[in-house]
Amino acid sequence: MTSRNLRSEMEVDIVAVGSGIGASCTAIAAHAQGLDTVILEKSNKFGGGTTYSYGIVWVGDNHLERALGIQDSKDEAYEYLHHLAAGHEIESNLRAYIEWSPEALRFFCDEAGIPFYVVPGFPDYFQHMSPGSLGEGRNLQVRPFEAKSLGEWHESLRAAPAVTHRATFEEVAGWGGRAKPQNWDRQLIRERMDQDIRTFGAGLIGHLMTAVLRRNIPFHLDTQVVSLITEEGHVTGVVARQGSNEVRIMARKGVVLATGSNVRNEALTWRSSEFQATESLLPPSVDGDAVVLAGEIGAAISIKPQFQQDLLYVIPGEEHYGTPLYRGVTNNESGFPHCILVNLDGDRFSDESIGQQVGSMLRNFDVRRHRYVNVPCFLVFDQTYLDNYGLGSIQPGQDVPDWLVRNKTIKGLAKELGIDSNGLAKTIRRFNRFAAAGKDKDFGRGEFPFANSVSGDLTHQPNPNLGPLNEPPYYGLPLEPAAAGSTRLMTNEFAQVVHLRGHPIPGLYACGSASAHYYGVGYQAGCELGGAMTFGYLAARHAAGE
Incomplete structure (x- = not known):
């Protein structure tokens, strides 16, 4: 039966590091192969990202x-x-x-x-x-x-x-x-x-x-793998820390790293993020362990951007497991009718209902002004939006909290947010014409069936993702890009981690967000x-x- 304490020395066939879908599926599949397996999770909860x-x-x-x-x-x-x-x-x-x-x-x-x-x-x-x-x-x-x-x-x-x-x-x-x-x-x-x-x-x-x-299948919480054990280039086990105790677990068949991405490792994320973004929706335990552990023994690392990009905000005072509870608007609230995403110029820059297009447009860099054009950005919406959809934990009909920036006029809101007022007013006038017609001629918002299903109001016609901003007061929510989980391990078709020199590292595997x-x-x-x-x-x- 599952136990909570590890012996100082033990040996198994497979060590699965993490406790999300990757580690769990590895352990279950290994068990079916008759392999003796253990799951090690650094946090005090099972499930990961x-x-x-x-x-x-x-x-x-x-x-x-x-x-x-x-x-x-x-x-x-x-x-x-x-x-x-x-x-x-x-x-x-x-x-x-x-x-x-x-x-x-x-x-x-x-x-x-x-x-x-x-x-x-x-x-x-x-x-x-x-x-x-x-x-x-x-x-x-x-x-x-x-x-x-x-x-x-x-x-x-x-x-x-x-x-x-x-x-x-x-x-x-x-x-x-x-x-x-x-x-x-x-x-x-x-x-x-x-x-x-x-x-x-x-x-x-x-x-x-x-x-x-x-x-x-035994799993151990509050058990952090701190290093890999190698012998002549083969990974043969792990060193793990459980409380004040350090244990060696030898793996006859292999170690599988399924610890998620690097998003909660501020140093790794800062180095690999175009926007120096370090905040995330994911739990603190998802902090790049796989990259650090395998990187120490020469694993090849991929740092390719992914255009799917979330934009975050936090409601003051909200926490989850002791850390600020960040909420994401992309593929979610920014796709609801009666709102837009704008930059400091007051311009829209994307189909707000599609996270991948938002992510690609955040990378627009103006070489003359020498800054990213669309970072920072803001979610701008009207009273109809709040009345119909709320915001995060703020339910429709609830009192609007003091921290949410608002103004009776669009130009007044722009001034409070530091946005170009003429630009924002012009953008909203143009957007409202599109909303009335049900067709976004600039970015095609509402044309993705996926966006209709996931981030649309399916009761709103003719376009589930498009509605005008014409009911004051108007509101603005500053957003920040989420940390990018793009620092990952290179693996091959068998999930073996690949060395910088191009060969598989015997005994070491990775899957899920730990792998490229x-x-x-x-x-x-x-x-x-x-x-x-x-x-x-x-x-x-x-x-x-x-």
Whole structure:
């Protein structure tokens, strides 16, 4: 049975570092191969960054969509992700993902009992815009998870801060989308909160923790891996610290690093971020351990930008696990009607409902003024926006807090925010004409079916993402770019970590956000978690000699 204390010396087949989807899937797959496995998690909670995610895995040509009669193929799935990669894919890894992710998914469904199912009506991000895209079938989520079923381990499972982690995607869509919290089934949400029933990433990690416990796979919390043990270039184990004790755990078959990205490591993030951004939505434990551990023994590191970029704000006084609770607006609140994103010139610069376009436009650098044109930026909205959608934990109809900047006039708001007043007034006049017509002629906001589903008001016509700003007072929210998790380990198609000299490092694997993006600079919801699941599965198979 799982224990909380480690012996000073021990030996296993596989050490899985982390406790999100990557480490959990590695351990479960290794167990199926007959390998003796241990999970080591540095924080006092199980779940890692997976808990905070949508909980979606994206798998092309999968058995669940085929059961629904949805036509797909590996060739179409490859064509789609290859297009998203924009020439920056790791070709061997992309091919491996397309080939093996359907098998990995079936294994975790059938053998591990993870209750994945197709999200109804949930399209690929670039439906109709990319070759090989589909309107539904590839995006998969899990059934709601009853956290109290964990018994004594209930309190060890990391919780998510968002109320959306109590509903499924199709439930949210049926209630009008994330933009319409007042239309949600409040009784159902209240019941699920009382019973601690979780969905999205919080639900996914709950099901995975259950699978780990049922297999008696030992995991140890508050246990930080501080270094890798090597012998003649082979990784043969780890040194871990548990409280004041230091332990050596030898790994006969391999060590798998699944600790997430570098976003909470301020030094790493500052060095690799174009915007020197260091704040994140993720828990403090996601701080680049994999990069540090493997970097010390010569691992190759990738620092490629990803154009998916969140913009953050924090409501004063809100915390989660003792740190400020940052909230992201991209693929969320900035896509709701009656708001825009603007820069210091008062200009819009992107389709506000698409995080990848926002991210690419934040990189616009003016060489004459010698600064990024669109950093800093601001979410500007009117009273209709607040009345309909609220903001973060501020619900529609609640009193507006004093910290939120407001003014009765657009020019007055611009002055308070330090924005060019004439520029902002001109931008809003132009935007309001587009909103009245239901068509954004500048940036095409509302044309992405994905954005309609995820960040649109599905009750708002004719465009779920477009509405005028014409009801004073007007509000402005300063935003900051989120830390970029772009510092990652290079891996091959078997999830082996690659050395700076180009060869695999024997005995060392990485998956999930610890490993370089196999599909380049693009973004598709579910590919990060899908990659963690698939390459964790492949790492276990490779370590077992399959």
